[in-house]
Amino acid sequence: xxTDPNGPNPKKSKDSPSNSAxxxxxxxxxxxxxxxxxxxxxFLNSDKDRSSVSLVCKDWYNAERWTRTKLFIGNCYSVSPExxxxxxxxxxxxxxxxxxxxxxxxxVPQNWGADVHYWLLMFANVYPFxxxxxxxxxxxxxxxxxxxxxxxxxxRALSLMSCDGFSTDGLKAIAxxxxxxxxLDIQDVDMDDFCxxxxxxxxxxFGSLEVLNFATxxxxxxxxxxERLVSQCKSLRVLKVNKTITLDQLQRLLLRAPQLMELGxxxxxxxxxxxxxxxxxxxxxxxKNLRTLSGLWEVASIYFPVLYVxxxxxxxxxxxxxxxxxxEFGSLLAHCPNLRRLWVLDTVEDKGxxxxxxxxxxxxxxxxxxxxxxxxxxxxxxxESGFVAVSRGCRKLHYVLYFCWQMTNAAVATIVQNCPxxxxxxxxxxxxxxxxxxTNEPMDEAFGAVVKNCTKLQRLSMSGLLTDLTFEYIxxxxxxxxxxxxxxxxxxxxxxxxxxxxxxxxxKLEIRDCPFGxxxxxxxxxxxxxxxxxxxxxxxxxxxxxxxxxxxxxxxNVEVMxxxxxxxxxxxxxxxxxxxxxxxxxxxxxxLTL
Amino acid sequence: xxxxxxxxxxxxxxxxxxxxxxxxxxxxxxEKQSSRNYKRSSPxxxxxxxxxxxxxxxxxxxxxxxxxxxRSYLKNVLHQKNDSDLSGMFxxxxxxxxxxxxxxxxxxxKNYPDLLKALENMFKCSIGVYSERxxxxxxxxxxxxxxxxxxxxxxGDVPWDMFITSCKRLRIMKGSExxxxxxx
Numbered sequence: 001x002x003t004d005p006n007g008p009n010p011k012k013s014k015d016s017p018s019n020s021a022x023x024x025x026x027x028x029x030x031x032x033x034x035x036x037x038x039x040x041x042x043f044l045n046s047d048k049d050r051s052s053v054s055l056v057c058k059d060w061y062n063a064e065r066w067t068r069t070k071l072f073i074g075n076c077y078s079v080s081p082e083x084x085x086x087x088x089x090x091x092x093x094x095x096x097x098x099x100x101x102x103x104x105x106x107x108v109p110q111n112w113g114a115d116v117h118y119w120l121l122m123f124a125n126v127y128p129f130x131x132x133x134x135x136x137x138x139x140x141x142x143x144x145x146x147x148x149x150x151x152x153x154x155x156r157a158l159s160l161m162s163c164d165g166f167s168t169d170g171l172k173a174i175a176x177x178x179x180x181x182x183x184l185d186i187q188d189v190d191m192d193d194f195c196x197x198x199x200x201x202x203x204x205x206f207g208s209l210e211v212l213n214f215a216t217x218x219x220x221x222x223x224x225x226x227e228r229l230v231s232q233c234k235s236l237r238v239l240k241v242n243k244t245i246t247l248d249q250l251q252r253l254l255l256r257a258p259q260l261m262e263l264g265x266x267x268x269x270x271x272x273x274x275x276x277x278x279x280x281x282x283x284x285x286x287x288k289n290l291r292t293l294s295g296l297w298e299v300a301s302i303y304f305p306v307l308y309v310x311x312x313x314x315x316x317x318x319x320x321x322x323x324x325x326x327x328e329f330g331s332l333l334a335h336c337p338n339l340r341r342l343w344v345l346d347t348v349e350d351k352g353x354x355x356x357x358x359x360x361x362x363x364x365x366x367x368x369x370x371x372x373x374x375x376x377x378x379x380x381x382x383x384e385s386g387f388v389a390v391s392r393g394c395r396k397l398h399y400v401l402y403f404c405w406q407m408t409n410a411a412v413a414t415i416v417q418n419c420p421x422x423x424x425x426x427x428x429x430x431x432x433x434x435x436x437x438x439t440n441e442p443m444d445e446a447f448g449a450v451v452k453n454c455t456k457l458q459r460l461s462m463s464g465l466l467t468d469l470t471f472e473y474i475x476x477x478x479x480x481x482x483x484x485x486x487x488x489x490x491x492x493x494x495x496x497x498x499x500x501x502x503x504x505x506x507x508k509l510e511i512r513d514c515p516f517g518x519x520x521x522x523x524x525x526x527x528x529x530x531x532x533x534x535x536x537x538x539x540x541x542x543x544x545x546x547x548x549x550x551x552x553x554x555x556x557n558v559e560v561m562x563x564x565x566x567x568x569x570x571x572x573x574x575x576x577x578x579x580x581x582x583x584x585x586x587x588x589x590x591x592l593t594l
Numbered sequence: 595x596x597x598x599x600x601x602x603x604x605x606x607x608x609x610x611x612x613x614x615x616x617x618x619x620x621x622x623x624x625e626k627q628s629s630r631n632y633k634r635s636s637p638x639x640x641x642x643x644x645x646x647x648x649x650x651x652x653x654x655x656x657x658x659x660x661x662x663x664x665r666s667y668l669k670n671v672l673h674q675k676n677d678s679d680l681s682g683m684f685x686x687x688x689x690x691x692x693x694x695x696x697x698x699x700x701x702x703x704k705n706y707p708d709l710l711k712a713l714e715n716m717f718k719c720s721i722g723v724y725s726e727r728x729x730x731x732x733x734x735x736x737x738x739x740x741x742x743x744x745x746x747x748x749x750g751d752v753p754w755d756m757f758i759t760s761c762k763r764l765r766i767m768k769g770s771e772x773x774x775x776x777x778x
Contacts, residue, residue: 105660430662
């Protein structure tokens, strides 16, 4: 996150008599009136800057809290609705994140918590002019959506990412009541899709949408209603439809929305007559502002020509849902020279990645997902050579997520030499604990090379056979590391200790199936208060140690979940996070709060 | 987890590389727990390959909860795509009058004549592609296919590439039914 450059005013007032972090009540007047300070502060958008500002002195704390309009809460349990309501009065936009990230992989049971309802009740009371709500990994019920839709007359933007607990009934309420809605963005949710009728609940004259993303829903929507919506929403810039939308329907939508910047298509599984082919091509070519393309279910290479014109200006191509072979992928990529972000399935294989290296010199982000994560077709996909090929051609690469079955230390060393600017390096060798397949050595040197070469590294996910040496490297070199994900790695407590002691900017640490025990856990007592959270599952931690942690650090919430079969002393899943709200009151019975 | 035992310079961490049936990160004393922790869907281990990992093909893959860390929405999508794109496109072929069906991989063929030749070999008959001029080429059999919408179509109307993406199964029709196709 970038810090805004400090304006002259803040620096000046550092000399003012009222500047003292410990001032209880300032006697001497501020050099300028509150209104001026507030006006200046209203330009500050970054949360980090606002946090810093609020620590300067009481005047500044107050000025900041009266001018803050955007609230970002990275862990919904780190603070309570009451505390937020007391501090801020003018909130218009809220971002809330709930469950630990490993809940994405079924490691957190259902009904764990992170229900937004209590927050909404507070918002309805205190922030009636709320406009935006963005939730990630939270539970939201239809009742909550109804409350949301009816409590805030100016509500404009709803974004639900990886959320659960609701159904299309809730969406009906939003469509019906939110007259000023500009954004409805639903991604990766676990919801009940009863029918597509929610879309028809938008009023007939509705025209304010700018973002509409319902790609993850299954049910067919009323196409006439959708077509009318799209033609009336002249500012629509993001449209991501679901699989039920056919190609000729897509063509009609595109004709009505040539201004689109981001498009998620429906299914390409439709036999087109030659005339229809041409029409679709024209419709795509009309969209001169298209930068992002996704969806593309069941697209086959015969359809590529309709996309070529659009591909020329694309900066983000998401082929997550399309199992392409390397040759077809290569021919598509040849038309995408301006790509900055690319998501693909590993069916394109190394040959496909070579095409990436040669066709996309501006590439900054690459994600390669496994088409077959459970290896039913025996180790197909990409290998280290594909990754190396990309690094040779794409020198601006700084974000990678790579799933593969084999890797070598030498390959990773080459990769980070070619691309030293990595900020996010997430490598998943899908066989847990797999060594360098050529030398049979651990992958320590690979990740050592990553942290030594990539000084800007913020996020790291590791895999393969790793000893404590990897963690020593991380502790020694990864000075900008904020998020670390570890699985099936390490040899002893020392590994985890190295990281806790050595990484000053660490905020999130998530660990599973590692031999880290109580000594490791307890070595980070003060450290955890500087972090957002720690997750440890299937490690060697006992409940006693967790209790000790809870006792010694009252401002940390220490939660334990036990597996049914394990013995009483083990803490199978531990979630530790700092909080000013105290232990949570909505913990389900399977969560022990220590 | 199979792994070749290797001593390496830095750290004689032989324990981490010794041959055993637990996943790395667990020691022997907790081996019993490891099976509980990992919640394998099937209890068997890949003890078929203890040697060189590269050459080995695991007999059965035991699955670990939440691993690999792939989001479930992605998994759902991919399972739908599984057979057709990754391992060839096998479709059932039925021939009127034959007691059992066959299966062929239509991705192996480059065009219609190739496919028909293969079908003729398989069923020892002569099959004609319908054309406007010649009808069913004088043969007694007509190849038809079921497309993705569930409709039965005559083989040969659409371009080959489109055919292989939409063909779900083949049926070789015989006799009077076939002749009926020739008259519109």
